[in-house]
Amino acid sequence: MTTDMSTRVGALSLANPILTASGTFGYGLDLADLCPPERLGGIVTKGLSPQPRRGNTPPRIVETAAGMINAIGLQNIGVEAFCRDVLPELDARGVTVVVNVFGESPAAYREVMARCERERGVAAYELNVSCPNVSAGGMEFGHDPALLASLTAACRAETAKPLWVKLSPNAPDLIGTGKAAVDGGADALTLINTLRAMAIDAVQRRPVLQRGFGGLSGPAIKPIALRMVWEVHWALPSTPLVGIGGIETGRDVAEFLLAGASAVQVGTAVFRDPAAPLRILGELERFCAGEGITAVGELIGGLQWPC
Amino acid sequence: MTTDMSTRVGALSLANPILTASGTFGYGLDLADLCPPERLGGIVTKGLSPQPRRGNTPPRIVETAAGMINAIGLQNIGVEAFCRDVLPELDARGVTVVVNVFGESPAAYREVMARCERERGVAAYELNVSCPNVSAGGMEFGHDPALLASLTAACRAETAKPLWVKLSPNAPDLIGTGKAAVDGGADALTLINTLRAMAIDAVQRRPVLQRGFGGLSGPAIKPIALRMVWEVHWALPSTPLVGIGGIETGRDVAEFLLAGASAVQVGTAVFRDPAAPLRILGELERFCAGEGITAVGELIGGLQWPC
Amino acid sequence: MIARRDLAARVAIVEDLTPTCFRLELLCCEPVAASPGQFAMLRCAPGLDPLLRRAFSLAGVRSTGDGTIVEMHLKEVGRGTALLRRLAPGAPVAMLGPLGNGFTLGIAPGQRLALVAGGIGLPPVLFAAEMLAAHGSAFDLFVGASTAGELYEVDRLAAAAAVVGGELVLCTDDGSRGEPGFVTAALQRRLDAGRAYVRALACGPDPMLQALGRLATARGLEAELSLEEPMACGVGVCLGCVVELEDGRLVPSCKEGPVFPVSRLAARWRA
Amino acid sequence: MIARRDLAARVAIVEDLTPTCFRLELLCCEPVAASPGQFAMLRCAPGLDPLLRRAFSLAGVRSTGDGTIVEMHLKEVGRGTALLRRLAPGAPVAMLGPLGNGFTLGIAPGQRLALVAGGIGLPPVLFAAEMLAAHGSAFDLFVGASTAGELYEVDRLAAAAAVVGGELVLCTDDGSRGEPGFVTAALQRRLDAGRAYVRALACGPDPMLQALGRLATARGLEAELSLEEPMACGVGVCLGCVVELEDGRLVPSCKEGPVFPVSRLAARWRA
Ligand SMILES: Cc1cc2nc3c(=O)[nH]c(=O)nc-3n(C[C@H](O)[C@H](O)[C@H](O)COP(=O)(O)OP(=O)(O)OC[C@H]3O[C@@H](n4cnc5c(N)ncnc54)[C@H](O)[C@@H]3O)c2cc1C
Numbered sequence A, B: 001m002t003t004d005m006s007t008r009v010g011a012l013s014l015a016n017p018i019l020t021a022s023g024t025f026g027y028g029l030d031l032a033d034l035c036p037p038e039r040l041g042g043i044v045t046k047g048l049s050p051q052p053r054r055g056n057t058p059p060r061i062v063e064t065a066a067g068m069i070n071a072i073g074l075q076n077i078g079v080e081a082f083c084r085d086v087l088p089e090l091d092a093r094g095v096t097v098v099v100n101v102f103g104e105s106p107a108a109y110r111e112v113m114a115r116c117e118r119e120r121g122v123a124a125y126e127l128n129v130s131c132p133n134v135s136a137g138g139m140e141f142g143h144d145p146a147l148l149a150s151l152t153a154a155c156r157a158e159t160a161k162p163l164w165v166k167l168s169p170n171a172p173d174l175i176g177t178g179k180a181a182v183d184g185g186a187d188a189l190t191l192i193n194t195l196r197a198m199a200i201d202a203v204q205r206r207p208v209l210q211r212g213f214g215g216l217s218g219p220a221i222k223p224i225a226l227r228m229v230w231e232v233h234w235a236l237p238s239t240p241l242v243g244i245g246g247i248e249t250g251r252d253v254a255e256f257l258l259a260g261a262s263a264v265q266v267g268t269a270v271f272r273d274p275a276a277p278l279r280i281l282g283e284l285e286r287f288c289a290g291e292g293i294t295a296v297g298e299l300i301g302g303l304q305w306p307c
Numbered sequence C, D: 001m002i003a004r005r006d007l008a009a010r011v012a013i014v015e016d017l018t019p020t021c022f023r024l025e026l027l028c029c030e031p032v033a034a035s036p037g038q039f040a041m042l043r044c045a046p047g048l049d050p051l052l053r054r055a056f057s058l059a060g061v062r063s064t065g066d067g068t069i070v071e072m073h074l075k076e077v078g079r080g081t082a083l084l085r086r087l088a089p090g091a092p093v094a095m096l097g098p099l100g101n102g103f104t105l106g107i108a109p110g111q112r113l114a115l116v117a118g119g120i121g122l123p124p125v126l127f128a129a130e131m132l133a134a135h136g137s138a139f140d141l142f143v144g145a146s147t148a149g150e151l152y153e154v155d156r157l158a159a160a161a162a163v164v165g166g167e168l169v170l171c172t173d174d175g176s177r178g179e180p181g182f183v184t185a186a187l188q189r190r191l192d193a194g195r196a197y198v199r200a201l202a203c204g205p206d207p208m209l210q211a212l213g214r215l216a217t218a219r220g221l222e223a224e225l226s227l228e229e230p231m232a233c234g235v236g237v238c239l240g241c242v243v244e245l246e247d248g249r250l251v252p253s254c255k256e257g258p259v260f261p262v263s264r265l266a267a268r269w270r271a
């Protein structure tokens, strides 16, 4: 038996539910030799800003128990270079491209989107709202529902394409921010971004990362991500969700779908195994076949609850 | 060289900085054959309520990547049985006993403390505020600063002994709740309790735990716990802290001390290795000796920041 | 209770018993005193994956010149058992045990026990059979598996039964060896034919234990079931492994069990 | 760039080279084309501990009847290297590589290279020496270690140097073998004595590389340094391993390196 692996995130149809997570698969072509992006549901680009960004001084990464902390500082080539040097080939290969966008002001977000709107080949936008809003005194967009609603509305005005907002697990009110994003016009919510964390070098008596803090990702965070996906699905049952956090196996994907995600993103697993997204897709196919599932969509939100 | 391993949490002196975490070492005697409690800085009892509690229907635990989720449901023998059957022997052995207290109302917390106040052998109290306040509609005490301040003040009135408040990492405002506890009269803050999490059985399409959600503990959460300890230490530099979360090695302890903890608690590690608290103490001693540290207290809050 | 210790053991033997099960023998330097039904918590690998130890029933304990050999039988079902299966002789394995209680083996002359095992529930039953044989206490053995290829240690079982003139009844679900069907049906046939037992001791999958609980309750036969609950600590402090009793209490099965008289357990084990 | 692949390799040999270092040879079924300076990312264990692969320089690649042997030299410093050291022959090891760039080996007739290695920086330098010897390109070798017992593969180094009439200069920090002091001082003495090199190729601890960067810059000598940054992915997508360049840019050393000309690097490598 073969399972229909296609899925939909709102209006966007995907060949399968496996996407790559922003910041872990470059701009979509970097690992094409090891993991052809056109065979995935889609790729999410490294976060793009209007201008190229240099990022943080190293050390930027540190391994932890079943996880890692990163403080890359949103280094990227800028939207112009992406549209010029990368997007045409992604388009030619038929890759479903989600552009991850960030900026320090709503205008900066809009600038990235406006530039992409001039090109073909972008399937959707994902707003990374875990970055500080300079005009609002450094408060992260994703931590304040009002700020987030207005940011989302501003971006909504820029495009007719699907607009996803990526929620921060560090926000004081996860569901409130999710609702705010939907109120602002988001078509889907993606969650979770990394959890604020820290590693200390006990001999040097310093943080390991030059920035002190960073974001925790990897299998360690999966139980938290799964809980958050289910909570947001429970609160906003009609909002499409894209699940992220520590996905390593096809069975992990099935868990996120059951919790209410319509698709998932694979992040840190790519660092362990650059072909992980494809491997995971194969595992998910075999899991579905083994369970007699004819269409992977059957799993979405299928968790039996209360138990 | 031998290092002076003694430490102080506010007014309370401890022979060394290693305590056991509530809910992971029974009432202090359960593992005495494998890990003599009198050799530790102290033990924190399983959470005690006025009456015995049955706890949740199993399954109650599930292993995750470098962690586990539990939903024990605060099963305990009740304060009466503890005072009658356990405390005298702990006292006779010279164990430093911290009683972990919880209830569904401030009166219930006070009842537990009042009962203990009639005995000798209690060194301090630790309030577990991750339980729902029945009179406040199920809102967790630890999630609302105002609620927490008044709970702490009510408990403060009950004892002259050191009063610790154990912060929940799920609170929307960690520092706000920490401040509220101090305002209410807490002598020290312990952190962190478990992170709200979930595991799903993809074949059964149900949560693995009968309660659906549970609390994540173990090495997976260490980077988050360390970050929270440092954040609270930064915000409340004169408040003594007790660090908890994924401690597995003596070096982990050194990291928590550097982040601002005056002592630590070892939890899930005990399940992997019942002698873990003693092993960790030995490792910490060797670490200190290797670094030429004459008194372990030198480490407390010694993190160099900004980097 | 026999004192608990974290023993520094080493792999003596890993060998396949069936396509899915394997024998693991660990060598400890110290003497180990254990009763059938007790278990040990094994660390499956150095490091944090998997995080927790795994519980395994003891299948036997014997002294050698070098120390004590602790025998276990494992079924490969997940990561931990897969890692243990791949260990090479000499590899160190931390083993905490013996833990928990054991079966009640004492009987009076003329009395007879029924020992009942299903699948990977065999280890404590084999251990009991060999210990009873050594004491000259009478028993019959009922051992079930899904298929002939999953039955193992038949010679040892037969030898133990023979010592005390007991019957060894083999059963397979698919009828490929021994009596077709479940061990509980085989036991029921003996009871129907008038054979009398003072007590049944059983280990196996939950449905088998429940069937036995029902049968024993219906026939007024005492029965002890060895239960398998997910465990984190194995030493009574996490309260993860609780079992519901008759009186509604939830007790840690690692400490008050894993062996429980059916009469002490909640009704679902008897109905 | 040579195509990257995740190779299903097996352990051929694990053997000690010094009290702290060991040789790891992996057998791959496929041919592997690699240049000295390139590295591979090895998974140290099945499962999640440790989570990330570890980067190791290639020390050589040779064909055998069964496939390709990839040689590495590892220093046990933590969990990953400890796990690799304990692997038995035949154990599977996932190996992603070859990755990154390599040293610039091309020289004109009459020219000479200086190859400089410190500590566990030897593998790519040995690889380069043997490849240069096979091509008949001239070089001198400067190899340093903390103490005599930490020098290894001296015969292979001497043999490679001998092929092209090169000098093998051994140095130890404690003077227990060869010239006492640092390799960079030994190189400096040769330069002072008028020996000319078209380029220095170096791998070793940061202080050694910085000393070489200073020396080379001062003497107008081209130099290439193989840098060691903490890596998560090894393939240019995590941006964890960045190195600062002359122009202030931060570039992933797994992709644009690990070998960089000193002149391209930020000033701290030269000052
Ligand atoms: C008292 C006791 C005695 C046991 N004796 C034996 C024995 O003699 N031989 C033997 O092969 N097994 C025995 N088990 C079961 C054994 O502990 C589990 O099979 C083992 O923990 C699975 O480990 P794993 O890492 O291979 O599987 P995992 O990867 O952890 O899981 C595989 C599957 O097993 C389930 N599982 C995981 N842990 C447990 C657990 N502790 N109990 C029940 N199910 C679990 C999971 O839900 C999953 O479906 C015993 C268990 C107990 C509690």
Ligand SMILES: Cc1cc2nc3c(=O)[nH]c(=O)nc-3n(C[C@H](O)[C@H](O)[C@H](O)COP(=O)(O)OP(=O)(O)OC[C@H]3O[C@@H](n4cnc5c(N)ncnc54)[C@H](O)[C@@H]3O)c2cc1C
Residues within 6 Å of the ligand: D039, D050, D054, D055, D056, D057, D058, D072, D073, D074, D075, D076, D077, D078, D079, D080, D081, D082, D120, D123, D227, D228, D229, D230, D231, D258
């Ligand atoms: C391009 C490159 C080539 C290398 N070639 C070799 C080689 O040929 N032989 C060899 O023995 N080693 C080599 N290394 C270093 C090797 O990758 C690290 O020693 C190894 O990752 C440590 O793993 P571990 O798990 O044993 O130590 P861990 O337990 O991870 O850490 C032990 C110590 O090493 C530090 N460390 C951890 N990871 C790294 C890392 N990726 N880079 C630098 N320091 C780290 C930690 O901070 C800690 O102090 C190379 C590194 C790079 C980047």
Ligand SMILES: Cc1cc2nc3c(=O)[nH]c(=O)nc-3n(C[C@H](O)[C@H](O)[C@H](O)COP(=O)(O)O)c2cc1C
Residues within 6 Å of the ligand: A021, A022, A023, A024, A046, A047, A070, A072, A074, A100, A127, A128, A166, A192, A193, A194, A216, A217, A218, A219, A221, A244, A245, A246, A247, A265, A266, A267, A268, A269, D238, D239
């Ligand atoms: C090195 C690294 C860089 C990341 N960069 C971005 C980014 O630019 N934009 C973004 O929205 N998320 C970024 N993330 C977060 C991931 O997209 C993802 O949300 C998170 O890592 C959790 O998923 P995982 O556990 O599968 O890695 C980054 C994560 C890592 C590890």
Ligand SMILES: Cc1cc2nc3c(=O)[nH]c(=O)nc-3n(C[C@H](O)[C@H](O)[C@H](O)COP(=O)(O)O)c2cc1C
Residues within 6 Å of the ligand: B021, B022, B023, B024, B046, B047, B070, B072, B074, B100, B127, B128, B166, B192, B193, B194, B216, B217, B218, B219, B221, B244, B245, B246, B247, B265, B266, B267, B268, B269, C238, C239
């Ligand atoms: C099985 C289990 C039971 C627990 N019971 C309690 C409790 O009764 N009261 C409490 O305050 N914390 C309880 N905790 C939380 C621990 O005390 C500790 O805060 C948490 O596990 C994090 O530390 P660790 O990662 O070292 O386990 C429990 C944790 C576990 C794993």
Ligand code: FES
Residues within 6 Å of the ligand: C230, C231, C232, C233, C234, C235, C236, C237, C238, C239, C240, C241, C242, C252, C253, C254, C255
């Ligand atoms: S396994 Fe922890 S109490 Fe039984």
Ligand code: FES
Residues within 6 Å of the ligand: D230, D231, D232, D233, D234, D235, D236, D237, D238, D239, D240, D241, D242, D252, D253, D254, D255
């Ligand atoms: S290691 Fe990931 S970019 Fe270099």
